[in-house]
Amino acid sequence: MSQVLVTGAGPTGLAAACGLLRRGVAVRVIDKADGPATTSRANFLHARGSEVLERLGALGDLPDRSVRAMSITTYLGDRPVMHIRFGDPQMQTAAPPMVISQAEVEAALRARLTELGGQIEWDTELVGLHQSNDGVLATTDSGAQHQTDWLIGCDGAGSATRKLADIGFPGVKLSERFLLADVALDWDLDRSGTTGWIHPAGMLGVMPMPGGMWRVIAYDPDGPSDKPSDAEMLSRLERILPERTGRRVQITDVGWLSTFRVHRRLADTYRRSRVFLAGDAAHTHAPFGGQGMLTGLGDAENLAWKLATVIGGHAEPALLDTYESERRPLATEVLRSTSAVTKVNVAQHGFGRFLRDRILVPVMNLAWIQRKITYQTSQLWVSYRRGPLAERSLPWQRPRPGDRVAGVSGEQLRGGWALLSGERALLDVATHRLGPDVQMLDDPVDGDALLVRPDGHLAWRGTDAASLDDWLRRALSTGTVR
Known part of the structure; x- marks a missing residue:
């Protein structure tokens, strides 16, 4: 029997499993695929x-091993009309944005899972679940049954976990077909950034990938086949690339070809008793802005530390309600922003094209707009200061409870909590409530001690041990401090 069953061995499921294993929780990971995905x-x-x-x-x-393509240049015809740069130093992070395939990220997480003593059971699909007060009885496609305390569904947009838990997944379709490909291209385009073309037939974008490949994305609503074969997709790309870029280009190798349509969906709830949803099982949206894998990793980290704290006996199950309270508003914002970008990208007629080409493009060249866009897509802005675990604070304080704390590394957190203080009395309170996974860093901020959560967000700030003890008691027993 495992303490937690994770369905889905993509980035979200692997991150959740690693976060739990690092905190000493027994985890079982299953995936219906017959092995790791190899496409990007x-x-x-x-x-x-x-x-x-x-x-x-x-x-x-x-x-x-990643590519640093830290800019986007957009052309209208043969004229560059917009240039955006990423990696603003004001973001206060040592962690780099990376052009790296999802397959490589998954491989790194699988290696870490193995280091932590975990393993993946491939070719194993969840087909049934029954909840009780004591746990979840999960049934797999082989007919085997597995008893677990908790279940996390990270099994994608078609999540069996979500369906079996009877959680709704309402949404709408936002676009017709896009072509997606990883190909080698013989042309003279600069590989230092992403390049896009606004074209009457549909947008086209190309991004350099490791190994000399290019990621190509092209809106293709009028393609001749609803479900094209690889040969048909390749033929379409061979026509679309020179037509929309105005450049001589030849496809010399093909790594992957696919299609997709953009749907916006958000689960009615992230939790049904002892079953949770995370990543694409909880929310799906357009790929523009690179928010999908990013949001799923954030879901996994947020849920893992809370679930480990409950399983470890340091918190009541009420703490787990804060997972949805903190993460679902973020997903709502991501769906809103990516939906807006999708509508702009697919605009082909009338007012939509005028708005994009003549108004939005010039505005996007403004330096302060570009800083806002790059900061927004980075998700370094994410804060839980309006969530149930954040006490109200003085508006001029930085960071405020719920905010991300810049400058505290993963090595300093070591999978647990960090206390930025030189006061031993505060450390005694924290370890009494949280156990030994509290690292003391002698680095208070503006005279205040900071208690940093395992996910790098500020839990509490102050100077008084009694105040810290009161915050921990309320947060860990009721899941709210407001």
Whole structure:
């Protein structure tokens, strides 16, 4: 019997499993696929995602193997009309944004899972679950049954976990077909950034990938086949690339070809008693802005430390309600922003094209707008200060409870909590409530001690041990301090 069953061995499921194993929780991971995916799928990880991997001990040499394509240049015809740069130094992070395939991120997480004593059971699909007050009885496609205390569904947009838990997944379709490909291209385009073209037939974007490949994405609503074969997709790309870029280009190798349509969906709830949803099982949206894998990793980290704290006996189950309270509003914001970008990208007629080409493009060249966009997509702005675990604070204080704390590394957190203080009395209170996983860092801020959560967000700030004890008592017993 495991304490937690994780369905799905993608980035979200692997990150959740690693976070739990690092805190001493027994985890079982199953996936219906017959082995690891080899296609790239998502291919950009923003700085916050790198921070999550670093805290899990899974970042490794991914930055060295990634491509640093830290700009986007957009053309209208043969004229460059917009240029955006990423990696703003004001973001206050040492973790780099990376152009790296999802397959490489998953491989790094699998290696970390193995280091922590975990393993993946491939070719094993969840087909039934029954909940009781004591746990979840899960049934797999082989007919085997497994008793577990908790179940986390990280099994994608078609999540069997979500369906079996009877959780609704409402949404709408936002676009017709896009072509997606990883290909080698013979042309003279600069590989230092992403390039896009606004074209009457549909947008086209290309991004350099490791190994000399290019990621190509092209809106293709008028393609001749609803479900094209690889040969048909390749033929379409061979026509679309020179037509929309105005450049001589030849496809010399093909790594992966696919299609997708953009749907926006959000689960009615992230929790049904002892069953949780995370990643694409809880929310799906457009790939523009690289928010999918990033948001899933954040879900996994948030849920893992809370579940481990409950399983370890340091908190009541009420703490687990804060997972949805903190993460679902973020997903709502991501769905809103990516939906807006999708509508702009697919605009082909009338007012939509005028708004994009003549108004939005010039505005996007403004320096302060570009800083806002890059900061927004990085998710370094994410804060839980309006959530149930954040006490109200003075508006001029930085960081405020719930905010991300810059400068505290994963090595300093070591999978647990960090106390930035030189006061032994505060450490005694923290370890009494939280157990030994509290690292003391003699680095208070503006005279205040800071208690930093395992996910790098500020839990509490102050100077008084009694105040800290009161915050921990309320947070860990009721899941709210407001």
